[in-house]
Amino acid sequence: MSLMPCPECAQQISTLANHCPHCGFLTRQRPQADDGGVVATVIPYKNVAALVAYYCAVFGLIPGFGLILAPAGLICGIFGLRKRLREPRVKGLAHALVGLILGGLVTVGYAVLIFLMVTGRFR
Numbered sequence: 001m002s003l004m005p006c007p008e009c010a011q012q013i014s015t016l017a018n019h020c021p022h023c024g025f026l027t028r029q030r031p032q033a034d035d036g037g038v039v040a041t042v043i044p045y046k047n048v049a050a051l052v053a054y055y056c057a058v059f060g061l062i063p064g065f066g067l068i069l070a071p072a073g074l075i076c077g078i079f080g081l082r083k084r085l086r087e088p089r090v091k092g093l094a095h096a097l098v099g100l101i102l103g104g105l106v107t108v109g110y111a112v113l114i115f116l117m118v119t120g121r122f123r
């Protein structure tokens with residue numbers, strides 16, 4: 001632990017202190033955990049689209065639900081991925097990709113299934 005002068009009152013304060021104990025000046029704008037760290041990687045709460053995409057794609061694996069959830073996961077995955085590429089600190093790359101790929105596969109699967117059902121009916 002080292003000391004530094006407070007930018008406000010110039011008294012010696014810890015470099016680890018979030019605020020000056022003498023005058024209360026905030027030496028750090030935000031706590032270091034602002035980028036979300038591990039939590040944001042596991043649950044990218046700042047990238048809602050990626051999170052929604054992930055859960056849509058996962059629950060889209062449930063027969064029947066996928067018809068609505070898989071395309072939603074695919075679309076949200078695209079939005080999540082775009083957001084992640086524009087703002088790298090929002091994270092959620094893995095979630096967006098899972099939503100995109102899984103949602104895409106399930107959507108194609110349902111499209112094929114519907115196609116077979118429709119064409120089979122007219123035979």
Ligand SMILES: [Zn+2]
Pocket residue numbers: 006007008009010011020021022023024025
């Ligand atoms: Zn101070």
